[in-house]
Amino acid sequence: xxxxxxxxGQREAKELLxxxxxxxxxxxxxxxxxxxLQRGALQVKRAVGRLxxxxxxxxDGELSGTVGxxxxxxxxxxxxxxxxxxxHCNEAGTIAVVHxxxxxxxxxxxxxxxxxxxxxxxxxxxxxxxxxIDFYYQGELLEAVQKAxxxxxxxxxxxxxxxxxxxxxxxxxxxxxxxxxxxxxxNFVASDIPAVLKETRDVYLLEDGEFAVxxxxxxxxxxxxxxxxxxxxxxxxxxxxxAEKDGYDHFMLKEIFEQPQAIRETLRGCVAPGQPVxxxxxxxxxxxxxxxxxxxACGTAYHAGLVGKNVIERLTNIPVDVDIASEFRYRHPxxxxxxxxxxxxxxxxxxDTLAALRLAQRRGCRVLAVTNVVGxxxxxxxxxxxxxxxGPEIAVASTKAYTTxxxxxxxxxxxxxxxxxxxxxxxxxxxxxxxxQLPELTAQVLESAESLHTLADKFLQENDIFYLGRxxxxxxxxxxxxxxxxxxxxxxxxxxxxxxxxxPIALIEEGTVVIAVSTNERLRGKMESNxxxxxxxxxxxxxxxxxxxxxxxxxxxFYLPEVNPLFAPVLAILPLQLLxxxxxxxxxxxxxxxxxLAKSVTVE
Ligand code: G6P
Numbered sequence: 040x041x042x043x044x045x046x047x048g049q050r051e052a053k054e055l056l057x058x059x060x061x062x063x064x065x066x067x068x069x070x071x072x073x074x075x076l077q078r079g080a081l082q083v084k085r086a087v088g089r090l091x092x093x094x095x096x097x098x099d100g101e102l103s104g105t106v107g108x109x110x111x112x113x114x115x116x117x118x119x120x121x122x123x124x125x126x127h128c129n130e131a132g133t134i135a136v137v138h139x140x141x142x143x144x145x146x147x148x149x150x151x152x153x154x155x156x157x158x159x160x161x162x163x164x165x166x167x168x169x170x171x172i173d174f175y176y177q178g179e180l181l182e183a184v185q186k187a188x189x190x191x192x193x194x195x196x197x198x199x200x201x202x203x204x205x206x207x208x209x210x211x212x213x214x215x216x217x218x219x220x221x222x223x224x225x226n227f228v229a230s231d232i233p234a235v236l237k238e239t240r241d242v243y244l245l246e247d248g249e250f251a252v253x254x255x256x257x258x259x260x261x262x263x264x265x266x267x268x269x270x271x272x273x274x275x276x277x278x279x280x281x282a283e284k285d286g287y288d289h290f291m292l293k294e295i296f297e298q299p300q301a302i303r304e305t306l307r308g309c310v311a312p313g314q315p316v317x318x319x320x321x322x323x324x325x326x327x328x329x330x331x332x333x334x335x336a337c338g339t340a341y342h343a344g345l346v347g348k349n350v351i352e353r354l355t356n357i358p359v360d361v362d363i364a365s366e367f368r369y370r371h372p373x374x375x376x377x378x379x380x381x382x383x384x385x386x387x388x389x390x391d392t393l394a395a396l397r398l399a400q401r402r403g404c405r406v407l408a409v410t411n412v413v414g415x416x417x418x419x420x421x422x423x424x425x426x427x428x429x430g431p432e433i434a435v436a437s438t439k440a441y442t443t444x445x446x447x448x449x450x451x452x453x454x455x456x457x458x459x460x461x462x463x464x465x466x467x468x469x470x471x472x473x474x475x476q477l478p479e480l481t482a483q484v485l486e487s488a489e490s491l492h493t494l495a496d497k498f499l500q501e502n503d504i505f506y507l508g509r510x511x512x513x514x515x516x517x518x519x520x521x522x523x524x525x526x527x528x529x530x531x532x533x534x535x536x537x538x539x540x541x542x543p544i545a546l547i548e549e550g551t552v553v554i555a556v557s558t559n560e561r562l563r564g565k566m567e568s569n570x571x572x573x574x575x576x577x578x579x580x581x582x583x584x585x586x587x588x589x590x591x592x593x594x595x596x597f598y599l600p601e602v603n604p605l606f607a608p609v610l611a612i613l614p615l616q617l618l619x620x621x622x623x624x625x626x627x628x629x630x631x632x633x634x635x636l637a638k639s640v641t642v643e
Pocket of ligand 1 (some may be wrong): 337338339383384385387389392435437636637
């Protein structure tokens with residue numbers, strides 16, 4: 040949530056800041072702003088809406104200077120307006136601050152500052168920061184930022200500039216990601232690596248409670264007591280071009296079509312022809328004592344966890360519980376050293392998932408992270424990390440991250456099953472062979488994309504669409520329904536087929552659209568009965584079926600190639616992703632940046 044950037048060097052800061060913000064827009068796009076130090080004064084420009092509005096508002100020659108900070112906002116406290124946009128300044132306009140996170144005690148701090156005569160112009164929690172720094176400032180910027188930080192509760196990544204210190208930017212981090220990009224006679228600060236990748240591949244990854252004093256020629260890191268910290272340089276190896284659209288209309292479409300390759304890459308971390316099953320990042324001896332597994336995640340990653348539960352229980356007989364991270368952290372989970380906590384997070388930065396990880400570690404659990412982002416906070420704090428190799432996922436609606444998370448969970452299930460002996464050698468080999476077919480099979484499904492375009496056109500006027508499934512198909516239906524509502528704004532719900540009659544069927548009327556996923560021979564008859572129940576009440580039903588299932592009860596069908604039902608989720612989600620995509624495009628929605636959402640949710 041919210042992206043921050045900073046630049047200090049010899050070049051014009053404005054273009055570099057705007058370029059950096061472009062790469063961070065996935066973190067929020069309600070408004071944007073930059074501040075540049077120009078001839079000893081702070082020049083600030085802010086604009087509501089997408090970054091392009093800010094670009095249009097900062098004409099040639101304006102905001103000229105070689106030190107600056109910038110921000111792209113996902114609104115939490117206060118509506119998206121110019122006044123609430125960052126950077127925020129003190130009253131004298133000598134200090135500028137950009138912030139990602141939430142200052143939870145901002146009301147208390149505001150009262151304190153108002154009693155001292157400070158006046159506020161915005162509704163944000165952030166505005167307390169420049170005033171607090173102003174309050175503590177006695178000629179040394181780092182010291183003032185540290186004193187302010189001691190008062191602040193909640194989470195923050197901040198960049199601070201002061202007109203009396205044109206030679207430095209001070210940055211600080213607590214529970215929100217922050218990196219420093221290292222250049223030649225110039226340095227950068229950012230929420231995330233892609234923002235600096237065009238300029239440098241060498242970065243410092245800041246840890247919680249750390250402060251950075253960044254000048255053009257130097258970067259010094261300190262703890263809160265001002266004790267210097269030594270940090271080794273992290274060299275980024277991933278490709279900047281992977282974050283480009285490559286001729287596709289949208290990142291989401293590109294990412295959907297990248298799935299065969301992403302799955303292939305991720306499979307390498309667990310299964311390979313003729314090799315024993317491994318699970319990158321885990322030595323079996325470290326988890327051999329585990330008696331139960333807890334999977335904790337948010338959003339799409341949680342839906343992957345639901346599939347994981349089903350598969351791990353089936354293959355290993357280890358009981359698995361799945362929870363939404365924001366629920367898990369505030370209830371009373373029964374976990375201890377015999378529990379393996381698996382956290383799943385594409386970004387590796389989701390605040391609730393990170394809090395769940397920390398809670399579990401305090402209780403003595405081993406934590407295994409499944410994440411897509413190397414060096415992310417979750418990856419750094421977990422005891423074991425399995426990386427999905429989806430490559431950068433830019434579209435807010437997750438697609439290839441989901442299918443690679445499924446692969447990771449299949450890999451974990453098979454790894455445990457092989458070691459525990461819950462599957463015979465021959466069974467393990469068979470499952471492994473089937474997994475290795477998945478890149479091929481996903482490519483095959485994606486070849487039928489055009490037929491989904493035509494189907495999608497039928498649904499453009501719908502207000503509600505229902506998804507049904509049983510077992511693993513239900514988990515897929517949940518993810519399909521989420522995709523639709525996220526990007527097309529059509530109201531949608533998903534139900535377990537057998538639950539329909541316990542309430543939701545009251546919503547079915549003539550013409551209601553229902554999408555039924557049915558990929559398991561064992562549950563096919565039951566699912567057909569559920570479909571008949573809605574057809575009788577006038578529903579139109581689209582079936583997502585495995586080849587060979589009869590189409591008789593459906594109005595339209597999309598067939599998937601034959602596959603072991605265990606792996607059907609990897610294939611069944613593809614038509615649902617594409618359908619959502621084509622519906623959203625047909626409705627003229629901003630597919631890659633849906634309203635009110637952000638890709639990386641680093642606040643509670
Ligand atoms: C946000 C994104 C979702 C994502 C969820 C969890 O809500 O919009 O697409 O599934 O966060 O993110 P994570 O990075 O932890 O997988």
